[in-house]
Amino acid sequence: MNTSSGRSGGRGRRRGGQRAPMADINVTPFVDVMLVLLIIFMVTAPLLVTGVPVELPESRANALEQPQEPIEITIDQSGTTFIDGTLVAPSELPPRLEEIAGAQDAAKPRQIMLRGDTSISYGQMMRVMGELNRAGLNSVSLVTTGSSGEN
Template identity: 60%
Template structure:
């Protein structure tokens, strides 16, 4: 293995070093990678909800859905904004007017704590249906035996309505 060492033969001047030291660059990139890996899961969940487990597969989504969460005490959040249940119809009306490229209303992800009373979840689903938002998916935690990654899954809700809306 040959190595070029600068010699002191030429009047005390050294040749300029033409190599780039990539070790600091690699160190910085690894630290940034770790930071992004730790913070990325924290950016997806806005409201802490203890989700039930499900064996449903995750849905493929193109557009960003509207997140509605109901926490353990029954507080309702639209995205990350806490709203009173009485204000929910006024907030859902403008959402129902928005349409995607196919003319469908926006996708709704409903996240509800597993310890929550079933009636509270159905009240929110009833308001969604009344507003015309019938593309509702209930978000669950994937069953640990079926999904080693443990990523949340969204299962389409089968709403029991007269028109068979989903």
């Protein structure tokens, strides 16, 4: 008994016996590709982080806009100094900073980002800042981690 008032009871059929195009989208291949990309990202993301591991102090200050890549000077928890990830002996620090200052463009000096571990002494940080000042590198920013502002 056909109760569809003269229409064909078959789903997806047009008049004349032709099949209508299927309106459903198969998302399984899309999900598979996205899962593969997620796995690739999860595996490679830890490898992209390079540098010297330090525990930075917190601050509520906003981040600065940088027109060019800054020079990064890091003092780790043992007091060892690194310039752009390269170990620098204490006796080599003044000549390296003078070399950096000599290569600077006077009109647009590069920003110096100074990172110091929370466990180092104030004197160790000031020793490096004094050498930066002596070399004429006065555009220095102290790097901190963001704070939630709960203090």
